[in-house]
Amino acid sequence: xxxxxxxxxxxxxxxxxxxxxxxxxxxxxxxxxxxxxxxxxxxxxxxxxxxxxxxxxxxxxxxxxxxxxxxxxxxxxxxxxxxxxxxxxxxxxxxxxxxxxxxxxxxxxxxxxxxxxxxxxxxxxxxxxxxxxxxxxxxxxxxxxxxxxxxxxxxxxxxxxxxxxxxxxxxxxxxxxxxxxxxxxxxxxxxxxxxxxxxxxxxxxxxxxxxxxxxxxxxxxxxxxxxxxxxxxxxxxxxxxxxxxxxxxxxxxxxxxxxxxxxxxxxxxxxxxxxxxxxxxxxxxxxxxxxxxxxxxxxxxxxxxxxxxxxxxxxxxxxxxxxxxxxxxxxxxxxxxxxxxxxxxxxxxxxxxxxxxxxxxxxxxxxxxxxxxxxxxxxxxxxxxxxxxxxxxxxxxxxxxxxxxxxxxxxxxxxxxxxxxxxxxxxxxxxxxxxxxxxxxxxxxxxxxxxxxxxxxxxxxxxxxxxxxxxxxxxxxxxxxxxxxxxxxxxxxxxxxxxxxxxxxxxxxxxxxxxxxxxxxxxxxxxxxxxxxxxxxxxxxxxxxxxxxxxxxxxxxxxxxxxxxxxxxxxxxxxxxxxxxxxxxxxxxxxxxxxxxxxxxxxxxxxxxxxxxxxxxxxxxxxxxxxxx
Numbered sequence: 269x270x271x272x273x274x275x276x277x278x279x280x281x282x283x284x285x286x287x288x289x290x291x292x293x294x295x296x297x298x299x300x301x302x303x304x305x306x307x308x309x310x311x312x313x314x315x316x317x318x319x320x321x322x323x324x325x326x327x328x329x330x331x332x333x334x335x336x337x338x339x340x341x342x343x344x345x346x347x348x349x350x351x352x353x354x355x356x357x358x359x360x361x362x363x364x365x366x367x368x369x370x371x372x373x374x375x376x377x378x379x380x381x382x383x384x385x386x387x388x389x390x391x392x393x394x395x396x397x398x399x400x401x402x403x404x405x406x407x408x409x410x411x412x413x414x415x416x417x418x419x420x421x422x423x424x425x426x427x428x429x430x431x432x433x434x435x436x437x438x439x440x441x442x443x444x445x446x447x448x449x450x451x452x453x454x455x456x457x458x459x460x461x462x463x464x465x466x467x468x469x470x471x472x473x474x475x476x477x478x479x480x481x482x483x484x485x486x487x488x489x490x491x492x493x494x495x496x497x498x499x500x501x502x503x504x505x506x507x508x509x510x511x512x513x514x515x516x517x518x519x520x521x522x523x524x525x526x527x528x529x530x531x532x533x534x535x536x537x538x539x540x541x542x543x544x545x546x547x548x549x550x551x552x553x554x555x556x557x558x559x560x561x562x563x564x565x566x567x568x569x570x571x572x573x574x575x576x577x578x579x580x581x582x583x584x585x586x587x588x589x590x591x592x593x594x595x596x597x598x599x600x601x602x603x604x605x606x607x608x609x610x611x612x613x614x615x616x617x618x619x620x621x622x623x624x625x626x627x628x629x630x631x632x633x634x635x636x637x638x639x640x641x642x643x644x645x646x647x648x649x650x651x652x653x654x655x656x657x658x659x660x661x662x663x664x665x666x667x668x669x670x671x672x673x674x675x676x677x678x679x680x681x682x683x684x685x686x687x688x689x690x691x692x693x694x695x696x697x698x699x700x701x702x703x704x705x706x707x708x709x710x711x712x713x714x715x716x717x718x719x720x721x722x723x724x725x726x727x728x729x730x731x732x733x734x735x736x737x738x739x740x741x742x743x744x745x746x747x748x749x750x751x752x753x754x755x756x757x758x759x760x761x762x763x764x765x766x767x768x769x770x771x772x773x774x775x776x777x778x779x780x781x782x783x784x785x786x787x788x789x790x791x792x793x794x795x796x797x798x799x800x801x802x803x804x805x806x807x808x809x810x811x812x813x814x815x816x817x818x819x820x821x822x823x824x825x826x827x828x829x830x831x832x833x834x835x836x837x838x839x840x841x842x843x844x845x846x847x848x849x850x851x852x853x854x855x856x857x858x859x860x861x862x863x864x865x866x867x868x869x870x871x872x873x874x875x876x877x878x879x880x881x882x883x884x885x886x887x888x889x890x891x892x893x894x895x896x897x
Contacts, residue, residue: 271424272360293450296398297461298468299391300343300439302579304330305472307347307437311409314348321409332465332478332502334456339445341399341455344438345474350406352415355427359392359404359417396421398455399441409435462502471507471578471601478502507578509552509599513540525554528573529597533557536645539598539634547622549602553631555638556595557645559652563595570594572627575601588624592660592672593631595653600627628671635675639687647685650677658740666743673744678730678737679710681723691728692748701753704730706738706818707879716878717805717843718755724803725762729755735822742814756878758812758839760801767800774798774844781856785840788864789871792883794837798844806848807870809878812837817880840871865891 308328315321323346333342350358395402400420407414414432419425432438444452454460458480465476480500486492508516508524522534535554543549553572562568570591571584578601589596604619639646650657654677661672677685686694691702703722707713713731714720722729732738741752753760763771775782775798782796789796794812802808811817815836823834842849848870855863869891872882882888 271426273424293394293397294455294464295468296394296441297343297455297464298579299394300441301330301465301469301472301476303392304343304345304347304437304439305474305579307345307349308474309347311348311435314409328474330472330474330476332461332476334458334461336453336456339443339453339456341441341443341461342438343441344436346434346436349408349435349437350404350415351408351411351413352427352429354408355404355406355415355417359419360425360427395439395441398443398452400444401442403440403442404437405430405432405440406437407432407435465502467583468580469578470503470580471505471510471575472503473505473578475501475505476503507550507575507599507601509540509550509601510578521552521554525597528599529554531556531558531560531597535597536649537634537638537642539630541627541630543623543626547602547619547626548604549600549623551598551600551623551627551630553596553598553627553634555631555634555649556597557648557652559595563653564655568594572596573599574605575599576605577601577603581605587620588627590624590628590660590668591663592657592668593628595656596631632671632675639675647677650675650685655734655736658734658736661740662736662743666745669744673747676740678704679733680731681714681719681729686728686730688747691730692750694728695750696726699727700750702730702747702750703727703753703755704732704737704741705755706732706816709733712879716756717802717808717841718760718810720803720805721801722755722760722762727762732818735818738816738819739822754811754816756808756810757816758810760810763800771798771800771844778853778856781853784856784860784863785852785867788867789840792838793840793871796840796842798849799841800844802841802843802846804846805843805877806846807840807842807874807877809874809880810839810841812839817878821880840874842870865894869895 308330311321311323312325312328315323328346331342331344333344334340335342402419404417405414406416414430415427416430417425417427443455444450446453458478461478462480469476477499479497481495481497483493484496486494508520518538521538525535525538526532534557536557537555539551539553539555541549541551541553543551551572560568569584569586570589571582571586572588573580574582574585574588585600588600600623602619602623635646635649638649657672657675660668661676674687674689677687680686680691688702695702705713705716705719707716710731710733713729713733719729732741738754744752746752778798782798786793786796809817813836815834817836817838820834820836842852852863852866852870855866868887872884872888872891875882
């Protein structure tokens, strides 16, 4: 029989589809199985009105068989089948979709009654990535005639009559010979086929059956085994996310999560969402309780598994999750998604964006619910992923603050984790600002002089122990109309008017001495002044402006950064009521050389108390030693 040429495409197009459109060879099996599922859907739909078909739904199946000697992989179904004309139309024209034509031809209003997966015609040809010859044998449900389509690639195909016992379609792939780069033989191995079906086609609605081998103890023996073969259904058929929540026990969800997403701990929350109407989809989401080892690294890939009618089309669809919710695991299954060229290349269309927006809202509301009703698990979650929430707040100049601000938590001087809402609800009536203090740990922060002074006045303080904290809060700017105030900065205002006036006079009276101390310390300090906000400490470091000392340290430590560009304006605050202040005044009158040493010593000591590194350890050691002589 003369070989026919593909009607609308050339060898160049087929080569492009095989080598460029599909980047993952293993998806060929998903495509063939999905086509088989479509064929069964079609005959089942027709059987609803055509009683002559007569095959009950539980008899429909898809079969897989591998022959290593012949190097063939066979996928067969007992669906509607194709006539010679159908083979010519569907397989002779690349990118022709019989499924799409079928659904388009239904009467208006009936198309929603049947869900056909393969609404495009490119997927079938992905088989040429692993096969050098494809044979399709098919017989329609209403005819005794069968036909076969055979092709070895872009040079064309033949269609000829053949024999087939029953209606349906059989696709025979002759697997390519192995090369140095590729082991095509693995697609004939039971373990590989089992894995591909589990990965991509686990939730096809019809059983996928393969005759599998297993070792079994021989009857009447204690240590002799024999290999037995039996039919095994390889797919789960009904997706867990399609079942109502009342039908699924918590342990079932937990087991699914741990098996599917390779975690050994249960999730702290399971989120189920079903949307109908303008956009239809089912989502099953999981909030983990711990971060993967590579979560805060470039190697981590976010994304939800994306299915179309039970067929996985993307293992990690990043567009379904914003970066700040990248910790979420789960699946989304929708028949509404537009697909571009193949199931592997998803068009970022309106439906996908709507789904992503809905999922974002659902994640937020679920986290708020967990915060209000399951505080222990929320705190566990936040300790693992709070930094990502804060980073999301900092991203895009704070444009996501309405989504994220109520999810934030910080340790506080109260000794527990608090949200911004809880903090503001507990503020004193006379409190105008939300107080916070940055540092390396809650313990270290609690020793900072300004923190102790603010606590003694009865105010709660948020402890910022992560590098991202201050940057995020600067994007937030306010919460519940309350500004944020770093207790270690110049804008701390807790003194009475009388105390303010007294300190103002003190600084004016000893302006020359304070200037001498500043000059003695050198360029590390921008100002020296007296204060009354240090409790019983002699001195400490505070900052002027938006850049704090901890922010300077974070920015300077970033790879490729120039530390000279990030300089906080440091101020040496001296406790006006501390005996050390009187000592400084006396030395200014009696021994300015010794005052220089005392000034440097006080400055380095203040840096230590404030959680900063000593600028000159050798000089600091010399000054301390000199006090012992």
